Amino acid sequence: MIKALFHITRPGYRPGEIRERSYGQALITDGFDLSNDANGEFSREAIRREHYPGKPCRLNSSFAFESEQAAREYKRLMRRDSEAIYMVRFVDNTEPIHRVFWGLWKDDLAGPMRTATAHEFWRSTGPDHSDAVEVFAETDLEILDVLSA
Structure with a gap:
């Protein structure tokens, strides 16, 4: 079982x-809906509800990385320089966790693609050969340590 994770x-x-x-609330507050789903979150959620109901809902989840290196790489690539990296754990470790390569999803995909x-995203169990693994679950995060401010 995953013990320590890394969150930005x-x-x-x-x-x-x-x-x-708070991820899903932020999207809803920003006015995203199925007719204006620029990053595909609502499309992805509709497919999860219909075909993968045992997987956690991204819109109601906390996100983390399995390694500090993956968190640092994501932070760099997404230009989140002003944010901090924390060592965390899922508060409720009984919730289902989904493990996936975070680079799998591309916001500019449309239609059948x-x-x-x-x-593919929902079937994934995350690549064993890659450090770029995101995990998420429908639970809050407890901060264990501050790694960078």
């Missing part, structure tokens, strides 16, 4: 604090 978010959290899930990629 705004600075200011301290060990012992809880980082609540987006649908096929969504199925």
